[in-house]
Amino acid sequence: MGFAATDPQPLLIVDHKSRTLSMNPAMKNLVEAVDESPNAADHSGAMVDPRRFLPVNVEELVRACLNQQRPVDNAEARYKGQIYLWALVPDVAQNQVLLKGRDATRELELQEQAVRSNRLYRLITENTTDLISRHAPDGRFIDATPASWRLLGYWPEDLRGRLLEDLFPSGQPQKHLIEARNRLSEDGYAIVTAQIVHRDGTPRWFEIASRAIRETYTGAVVEVISVSRDISARVASEKNNRRLADELAHAARLATLGELASSIAHEMNQPLASIVNFASASQRFLKTADTQPANLTRVGDGLTKVIHHANRASEVIRRLRAFLRKGRKRSELLALNQVASNVALLCQWEADKHRVSVVCRLPETSPTLTADPVLLEQVLINLVRNAIEANVEARVDTSSASAIILTIRVNNLGETLVEVTDQGPGLNADGIRQMFQPFYTSKPDGLGLGLSMSRSIVEGFGGFLDAYPAPTGGLTLVCRFPPPACQKSIISPREAPNYQ
């Protein structure tokens, strides 16, 4: 049994007691390279003992190999950070064993690394609360993490190979899916918020971030990795916030109405008193009708006037009830001129009482706005009443009259502006900044919520509410609404320009 002297792998022949008989140059190099100490020369001559490179149980292995007449493979030996795997081949006739070594240091290190990273990967995927899933380009599940059980009601095994359409037959995510697919192939990235029905039937909101894996050469999407997070709690909390905001706005309207109560009583009293007068007069004219037939005509006229004033009164009630309406916001296309006139009427008595006239400067054709009519009225009433108070505050002589101006116009940028200008004392820049802060108020009995709420309502319509010093010395409050074409696109926080 000889060896190939050129074999790059270390070879060694030992006798039945594991004593080295010969070795090839590769084995010699190994022994010399690793053990360079001059003292290492051992009793068997100039040769370093190669046993230290062999498995620690080499004697047993050699014996077993010869006794059983079969080769032994992959016997591991470690020496100074090197790992060798040895194969033992028996030569029974000569009672020798050939040992062939293989440097497996790198291979085993990689394997250990793989085991470690695999363990880490499993730790992450099995414990993360978000669902991480791999999909084929048609949406078919390739794999999913165990979070799928909690989020969807399916174990990963149930999902593999299934189409999204099979799992969610409601068809609801379809349009999101198409949208996401387009964005994935264009941008390679898509975030979708969708409602998905859990296996138990409960609908849940998911935020799904997907990334496309592309084929290197063609760029075609070959796989999609998605991370899905259950955001039902967040959606519910946002919904709750909106409900609370609605309720707050309603409470504020009730408060406004309370403050307007004396004006309303007066406004209701006028038509009612007129009705009583007309009815009493008509009654008397009717009694005298047989002697003075002309009076019958007056009875007819009187009844017409009664109807007119009763309608006027019911109009007041209708406006108030509409203003107090509780419930969800609804959007409709509004003619702003009509809204402004309504507001001027609702504030008329308050204005008259303080000898302030409300002047409406409206364009001939009314600009329109998609908004909730009640909320918009609420904002404008708030602005007009503030303006009335400002005028009263600035007044030197209690009997002198003043005016506030309610203007609607469209500027050259196509923005619709609703402006309320007072003749009050005005405010400096600091004051203007503060006036929009919640609970900031200059009035002894004010809550300080009016302007901050008005601003958030206007922002809810896609507009802005700001204040500027007016040329008259007072303030102009401006509701600015972008051109109708721009209102439709919802500005996402990332794209929104910074207005600060």
Added chain:
Amino acid sequence: MTDQPTAQTTLVYVVDDDAGMLESTQWLLESVGLAVEAYSDGRKFLDSMTAQRLRCA
């Protein structure tokens, strides 16, 4: 409101800034046989006063 007796019928001056109130009061007074002159504000009423037509307010 201002009253002024005359020779034949009693003339009543009504001043009110609310058109509905003004008209209905005028009607009510006329229905009991009074003559009425209506003014929508105090200034107009005062302007209508002349030396020939004395009134008391």
